[in-house]
Amino acid sequence: MSQETLSQPVVSLSTRQPQKKSSLFAGDTRLGWLLVTPALLVVLGMVGYPFLEAIRISFTDRMVGRGPGQFVGLANYEYIIGWPDFTEMVVRTVLITIVAVGLKTVIGLILATSLNQDFRGRDVLRGIFMLPWILPTYIIVLVWRWIFDGQTGLLNQVLMSWGLIENNIPFLAKPASAVAALIFVMVWKGYPFYALTFLAGMQTISAELYDAAKVDGAGRLARFRFITLPGLQQIMGVVILLSTIWTMNSLEIPMLLTGGGPSNATEVFPLLTYHLAMQNFRLGEGAALPIMMLPIVALLVLGVASYMDKEATE
Amino acid sequence: MTAAIDRIPNSVFRVISFAVITILFVMVLFPLYFMVTTSFKFESEIYSELTWIPRDPTLTNYRDAIVNFHIPLYLRNTLTVALTTTVIVVLISVLAAYSLTRLRFPGRAAMARGVLFVYLIPGSLMLIPMYLIIVKIGLKDSFSGLVVANMSFSVPFCTWLMMGYLRSISTEIEEASLIDGCTRMMSLRYIVIPLSVPAIITASIFIFNNVWNEYIFALVLAQDDAHKMISVGLANFYRSDYYMVGPMMAGSLIAMTPVVILYILAQRYVVTGLAAGAVKG
Incomplete structure (x- = not known):
C-alpha cells in the first residue's frame, strides 16, 4: 500500500491532461463562479489586499501606534539600501540559503538512494526519518538551542564527558559557529522532506531500465547518472525551488535559535524585517525590505511554475 | 573515479x-x-x-508545565483555532478546487494558475500588513484573528492540493452520473467528495499541523493568556537568561504528542501528500 501511495502524487503531478471539452461542460459559468467565490474572497481579502497594503505602507513612514503615517516616496527603500550592512545582509541571506539547500539536496539524495533498497524495517525507518519534518519547527529549534547552549548545553556536556574539550564552547555566541549552527538546524529539519520526495520519485522509475542498463554493462555510477538523475529531474527541480523559497524566507529558525546574533552574524532578511517592524516599530521600512527581495522570490516562483507547466505539456 | x-x-x-x-x-x-x-x-x-x-x-x-505554565489552556486555545481553521478551509477549498478543475467558465484558467502563485507568497511579506489589518478590524488577541491569518496561507495551499488530486482521478464516473441526470451539485456531493476522501484527509492533516505548529503569526497576533497558542507559550520558557529546560522539554513533548499521534494514525495519507510539497521544509 505505502509504495503505491508514495508514487501517486508524483504521477498525479504529471498527468494533467487537458480535459475533453464536451457539452457536459456547457453552462457551468454561474456555478463555477459561485463555488470559487468563497476561496476568491479569502484570497483577495486576506492575501491580495494585505499584499497591496504592504506595498502602500512601504512608501510611508508609518510606525506602530502613530496613525497611518505620511507618504515619503522611496525614502524607506533609500534608507535600507544606504544602510551600511545592507549588502552584507543580502550576501549572508543568499549564502546561508545556498549552503543549506545544497546540503539538504545532497544528504536527501544520499539518504533516498540508501533507502531505495530492499531491506527489512525500511518502512519503519522511513517513518522515523519523517520526524524532523513533521515536528513543530519551534520545538526543534528550542531543543537545538539548548543543545548548543554555551553554559549548560547538552553538546558541551557530551564533549566534556568524552574528554574532547575542557571548557565549555559558546557555540551560539561566536559568529562562525552560530552560522554553522543555523545552517545545521535548517538542514536537520529540511533534508527528510527532500529524501522522502526523492525516494517517492525513485520508486516510480521502472526497474526494467536498470536491468537493461546492467545488461548493457552500465556501472553503478552510470546508472545513477543516466537513469536515476534524469528520472528525478522533475521532482528535484520542484523540491529544490520550493525549498529555496522557504529557506530564504525562514524566520522562525534564526529568530528562535540566535535572534540574529552574535553581532548580526545570523541576521538574515526575514529576521531583519521582523526586527525593523516589531522591535523598532518602523513598519514602513519593515514592509519595504521584503518587497525589495521580491524579485528573487518571483524568479524562483516562476521557476516552479515553469516546471509545473512542463509537466502539464509532457 | x-x-x-x-x-x-x-x-x-x-x-x-x-x-x-x-x-x-x-x-x-x-x-x-x-x-x-x-x-x-x-x-x-x-x-x-x-x-x-x-x-x-x-x-x-510535567507538573510544572501543566500547573505553573498553563499548558492545558494553551493546548485548548490551539485546538480551537486549529480545528476551526481546518473545517472552514477544507470546505472552501474543496468547492473551489472542484470548480477550477471540473467546470469550464471564463476566468477559470487564470484563477487555476494563480493558486500556485498565491500559495508561494512569502510569509515575511504578509506579516506586517496582516498584523495591521487584524489590529484594525479589532481581531488582535482573538481566536478569529488567528483563524483569519491561518486561512490566508491554508486556503491557497489546500485548493492547490485538492486540484492536483482531482486532476489525477478519472472523470468517467462523474460524466456518467451527469448523463444519467445528476446535477453538478449532486455529482459533487455523491461522487466527487466520496472519491476525494483520501485527499481531504491529507489536506486536513497538513492544515491542522500547520496551524498547530505555527509560531510567528501566533506570536504577533495573540499576546494575552486567554488566546495564546501553545507555540508562543512554550517559546516563552526561553525568554529570560534562565532557561527552564526541564519544564520546556515536558511541555514540548505534550505539545507534539497530538501531531505525532495524528501522523502515526494517518501515515499513509501523509506520505501521499509529500510530493505535493505539502509542508514547508
Whole structure:
C-alpha cells in the first residue's frame, strides 16, 4: 500500500491532461463562479489586499501606534539600501540559503538512494526519518538551542564527558559557529522532506531500465547518472525551488535559535524585517525590505511554475 | 573515479548505505532522546553533568508545565483555532478546487494558475500588513484573528492540493452520473467528495499541523493568556537568561504528542501528500 501511495502524487503531478471539452461542460459559468467565490474572497481579502497594503505602507513612514503615517516616496527603500550592512545582509541571506539547500539536496539524495533498497524495517525507518519534518519547527529549534547552549548545553556536556574539550564552547555566541549552527538546524529539519520526495520519485522509475542498463554493462555510477538523475529531474527541480523559497524566507529558525546574533552574524532578511517592524516599530521600512527581495522570490516562483507547466505539456 | 565507484562490490555498497542511514538515524534521534530523558530529570541533574538515563526519574517538570505554565489552556486555545481553521478551509477549498478543475467558465484558467502563485507568497511579506489589518478590524488577541491569518496561507495551499488530486482521478464516473441526470451539485456531493476522501484527509492533516505548529503569526497576533497558542507559550520558557529546560522539554513533548499521534494514525495519507510539497521544509 505505502509504495503505491508514495508514487501517486508524483504521477498525479504529471498527468494533467487537458480535459475533453464536451457539452457536459456547457453552462457551468454561474456555478463555477459561485463555488470559487468563497476561496476568491479569502484570497483577495486576506492575501491580495494585505499584499497591496504592504506595498502602500512601504512608501510611508508609518510606525506602530502613530496613525497611518505620511507618504515619503522611496525614502524607506533609500534608507535600507544606504544602510551600511545592507549588502552584507543580502550576501549572508543568499549564502546561508545556498549552503543549506545544497546540503539538504545532497544528504536527501544520499539518504533516498540508501533507502531505495530492499531491506527489512525500511518502512519503519522511513517513518522515523519523517520526524524532523513533521515536528513543530519551534520545538526543534528550542531543543537545538539548548543543545548548543554555551553554559549548560547538552553538546558541551557530551564533549566534556568524552574528554574532547575542557571548557565549555559558546557555540551560539561566536559568529562562525552560530552560522554553522543555523545552517545545521535548517538542514536537520529540511533534508527528510527532500529524501522522502526523492525516494517517492525513485520508486516510480521502472526497474526494467536498470536491468537493461546492467545488461548493457552500465556501472553503478552510470546508472545513477543516466537513469536515476534524469528520472528525478522533475521532482528535484520542484523540491529544490520550493525549498529555496522557504529557506530564504525562514524566520522562525534564526529568530528562535540566535535572534540574529552574535553581532548580526545570523541576521538574515526575514529576521531583519521582523526586527525593523516589531522591535523598532518602523513598519514602513519593515514592509519595504521584503518587497525589495521580491524579485528573487518571483524568479524562483516562476521557476516552479515553469516546471509545473512542463509537466502539464509532457 | 567512475571506475573506482563501479568496482565497489555490492556488499560493500550495502554496508556504506547502512553506515549512512545509521549516522543520520542517530542524528535524528539524538535530540529526541534527550528531550524525553531530560523531561524526567530534576533541574540539578540537568545542569550538572551528562546522564544518559535519569538518575532519579521525576514528574516534576510535567507538573510544572501543566500547573505553573498553563499548558492545558494553551493546548485548548490551539485546538480551537486549529480545528476551526481546518473545517472552514477544507470546505472552501474543496468547492473551489472542484470548480477550477471540473467546470469550464471564463476566468477559470487564470484563477487555476494563480493558486500556485498565491500559495508561494512569502510569509515575511504578509506579516506586517496582516498584523495591521487584524489590529484594525479589532481581531488582535482573538481566536478569529488567528483563524483569519491561518486561512490566508491554508486556503491557497489546500485548493492547490485538492486540484492536483482531482486532476489525477478519472472523470468517467462523474460524466456518467451527469448523463444519467445528476446535477453538478449532486455529482459533487455523491461522487466527487466520496472519491476525494483520501485527499481531504491529507489536506486536513497538513492544515491542522500547520496551524498547530505555527509560531510567528501566533506570536504577533495573540499576546494575552486567554488566546495564546501553545507555540508562543512554550517559546516563552526561553525568554529570560534562565532557561527552564526541564519544564520546556515536558511541555514540548505534550505539545507534539497530538501531531505525532495524528501522523502515526494517518501515515499513509501523509506520505501521499509529500510530493505535493505539502509542508514547508
